[in-house]
Amino acid sequence: MDQLQYIDESELVLLVKNGNEEALAELIRRHQRLVARVVVGMLGNTPEADDVGQETFIRFWSAVQNYRHEAKVSTFLTRIAINLSINELRKRNKRFEWESSLEDAESRKMSIAYPNESQRIDENEHISKALAAIEPDHRAVVILRLVQGYSTNETAQMLGIPIGTVLSRLSRALEKLRIVIKKLEEV
Amino acid sequence: MNREIDLLIIKSFENDLLLNEQELLQKMLAEDHLMAERYETLLQIYSTLKNYQPDFKALFSERVRSRLSLQRRLKISQQQLYMLMLRISMSVAAAVFVLLIYVLWQENSITVDGLLGLAGLKSDDFTNLLANY
Numbered sequence: 001m002d003q004l005q006y007i008d009e010s011e012l013v014l015l016v017k018n019g020n021e022e023a024l025a026e027l028i029r030r031h032q033r034l035v036a037r038v039v040v041g042m043l044g045n046t047p048e049a050d051d052v053g054q055e056t057f058i059r060f061w062s063a064v065q066n067y068r069h070e071a072k073v074s075t076f077l078t079r080i081a082i083n084l085s086i087n088e089l090r091k092r093n094k095r096f097e098w099e100s101s102l103e104d105a106e107s108r109k110m111s112i113a114y115p116n117e118s119q120r121i122d123e124n125e126h127i128s129k130a131l132a133a134i135e136p137d138h139r140a141v142v143i144l145r146l147v148q149g150y151s152t153n154e155t156a157q158m159l160g161i162p163i164g165t166v167l168s169r170l171s172r173a174l175e176k177l178r179i180v181i182k183k184l185e186e187v
Numbered sequence: 188m189n190r191e192i193d194l195l196i197i198k199s200f201e202n203d204l205l206l207n208e209q210e211l212l213q214k215m216l217a218e219d220h221l222m223a224e225r226y227e228t229l230l231q232i233y234s235t236l237k238n239y240q241p242d243f244k245a246l247f248s249e250r251v252r253s254r255l256s257l258q259r260r261l262k263i264s265q266q267q268l269y270m271l272m273l274r275i276s277m278s279v280a281a282a283v284f285v286l287l288i289y290v291l292w293q294e295n296s297i298t299v300d301g302l303l304g305l306a307g308l309k310s311d312d313f314t315n316l317l318a319n320y
Contacts, residue, residue, distance in 0.1 A: 021252060028248040033240065040241040050250070053243050057251045058258065124241045146236040152201060171193040177232055 009073055017064050027073070028057055034074055034148070035081045041143040042085035043092075044132050045125065052088050056081045078148060079158055082140055089136045126184060133180040138173035141166055192222060196229050 004012065004026040012030075015023035035056050036049075043049040059080050060067075067076060131139055144155040145166065152170075156163045195212050198204050204212065216223045291297035300306040 021255075024255075025248045025252060028251055032247055033242055036242045037239060040243075041239065045241065050243055050247070053247065054251045054254050058255055061255060123235075124239060127235060127239045128241065142236065146233060147239050149237070152203075167194055167197060170197055174193060174197070174229055174232060178228055181232065181235075 010069060013064065013067065013069070013073060016061070017067075024057070024061060027060075031074060031077050035077055037147050038078055038081040038143055039085050040128060041131050041147055042082070042136070042139060043088060044128050048088055048092070052081070052084045055084055059084070075154075075158075078144070078150075082144065082158060086136065086140065126181075129184060130177055130180045134173050134176045138169045138176070141169040142173045142177070145170060192225065193229070196226055200230070200233055 004015075004023060007015075009030075012023050012027055016027055032053070035053050039049045039052045039056070043052060056077060060077060063080075067073075071079075131142065134142065140159060141155060144150045144158055145152060150158065152163055152166050156166045159166070192215070195204070195208060198208065199212055216226055288297065298306060300308075
């Protein structure tokens with residue numbers, strides 16, 4: 001395991017391809033923060049985010065035989081993570097629509113946007129809350145472009161949308177974030 | 188208007204401004220203190236988001252591996268179940284076939300001649316067949 005820390009990523013992927021689980025563990029160690037930024041950013045600090053994070057690496061493990069090093073491992077994982085997060089949000093929306101027929105929709109919306117308001121929050125939680133307040137489509141752009149640091153072009157390719165849409169979503173998201181962050185600072 | 192200014196600012200963060208856009212932005216920032224404030228706020232949001240470092244709870248890698256092993260066991264169990272069902276269904280089909288043959292045999296509705304296609308055939312038929320040939 002210790003030796004794995006020092007090996008090159010392409011060799012590590014080769015070991016993972018050969019079914020070496022220790023190599024997978026090392027790959028997870030190297031990339032789990034990157035995946036966490038995507039899934040926790042998209043889904044908030046929830047058990048579903050942990051599930052989607054695990055599923056991201058399991059999908060990688062299942063698809064690694066087809067991995068041809070055309071994209072970096074980090075990009076490959078980010079693509080899986082963002083797609084799984086978007087799917088999870090769709091499922092959550094369906095659940096929400098069903099539940100909101102039973103409960104008061106407005107109070108639910110508030111609890112999603114600002115969970116555990118009484119608790120003291122650290123900076124990451126602060127950002128997670130701000131991100132939760134913006135539209136999921138806009139959030140995906142913010143996560144890829146601003147948190148992960150991909151270029152506008154790469155973000156557009158990953159999400160399958162035009163560059164102009166990325167920029168306009170980014171602009172709207174920033175406007176909303178500005179307001180939400182200001183509100184959170186006042187709390 | 189705000190959106191256009193934001194787009195200009197965003198493009199400036201990406202170092203993607205044309206020379207005239209850059210000059211326009213600089214001029215606007217120098218002349219309009221509200222816009223300068225907006226620029227600072229967006230810059231702050233950019234830097235805050237860059238420092239966003241959430242992580243999963245401890246033992247994340249172990250959780251992935253145990254889920255992987257669970258999935259593998261589940262797959263093996265499914266394969267074993269499939270093979271078992273296949274064996275059972277083949278055994279049942281064979282048993283039904285044997286039973287059917289036995290019942291027909293008992294009722295004399297099945298004979299060796301019948302199975303070979305010789306039922307009702309006489310020795311004359313065979314002679315005629317050879318003669319015609």
